[in-house]
Amino acid sequence: MEAARESMAALLDAGLFASAQTLGCFLVSSAGASNDASMSMKAESLVLHGDALYGEKEFRRALNAYKQAMQYSRSIPRQATSNIRSSVSATGRSPSPNSSNLLPFNENEVKFKIALCHSALCEHREALQEMEGIPSKVRTLKMNLMLGKLYRISRNSHSAVVCYKECLRYSISNNFLSGRLSSPTTST
Numbered sequence: 001m002e003a004a005r006e007s008m009a010a011l012l013d014a015g016l017f018a019s020a021q022t023l024g025c026f027l028v029s030s031a032g033a034s035n036d037a038s039m040s041m042k043a044e045s046l047v048l049h050g051d052a053l054y055g056e057k058e059f060r061r062a063l064n065a066y067k068q069a070m071q072y073s074r075s076i077p078r079q080a081t082s083n084i085r086s087s088v089s090a091t092g093r094s095p096s097p098n099s100s101n102l103l104p105f106n107e108n109e110v111k112f113k114i115a116l117c118h119s120a121l122c123e124h125r126e127a128l129q130e131m132e133g134i135p136s137k138v139r140t141l142k143m144n145l146m147l148g149k150l151y152r153i154s155r156n157s158h159s160a161v162v163c164y165k166e167c168l169r170y171s172i173s174n175n176f177l178s179g180r181l182s183s184p185t186t187s188t
Contacts, residue, residue, distance in 0.1 A: 005041075008048050017055030024049030028065075043072035043105055050113065063117035066110050073105055108134045112143050119146070124153050141170045 004027055011020035027045040050065030111130050118127035128150040134143060148163030 005045060005048060008045075008052070012048065012051050012055065015055070017052050020052035021049070021056055024052045039072050039076050040105065043069045043076070046072065047105070047110060047113075054113065054117065057120075059117045059120040063114060063121070066114045066117065069105075070107065070110055070114075073107060073110075108138050108143075112140075112146070115146060115150075119150070124150055128154060136166075139166075141167055144170065 004023060008020050008023045008027060011017075011023065024045065028042070028049050046065050046069035050062040050069065053059075053062035053065055111134050115127040115130040118124070118130060128147075131143065131147045131150060139147070144163050144167045148160045148167065151157070151160035151163060
């Protein structure tokens with residue numbers, strides 16, 4: 001199963017969403033949910049399947065896959081989850097809203113993906129509700145941009161400005177840490 005999930009992750013990275021969707025159907029249907037480990041695997045498989053559906057612009061089906069993954073994740077006892085997550089191997093994929101790495105199941109990333117689906121379906125109120133469920137300290141730049149956009153759409157300009165300021169703060173701190181900001185040089 002692990003090899004199939006890694007193959008699916010590679011297909012998603014390559015943008016082969018139709019192939020990933022087919023493999024995702026197999027993974028979701030073949031993963032049994034008898035113990036905590038298999039429930040975690042099923043939740044991660046559902047997220048990957050949702051990513052493939054999102055890539056194919058099947059937002060409603062992707063939304064259902066992400067919500068099912070959240071249900072499986074919530075039904076796993078927390079102590080078992082930490083043991084299971086530490087045994088999952090990393091594939092080196094970078095986290096993005098359209099793809100899921102095979103690292104620990106990140107509920108906040110899945111909530112963000114659910115919000116993206118709602119937004120693509122023009123269900124902005126539901127998307128905003130989902131985004132507000134993500135704690136502000138764990139929001140990424142993309143999450144803050146999305147939240148600012150949703151606040152702007154809902155005509156809550158004060159909250160939108162707060163989100164956009166956080167994006168600027170995040171961007172400036174990352175640029176400073178990565179050394180992208182160069183000091184002014186004088187020409188001779």
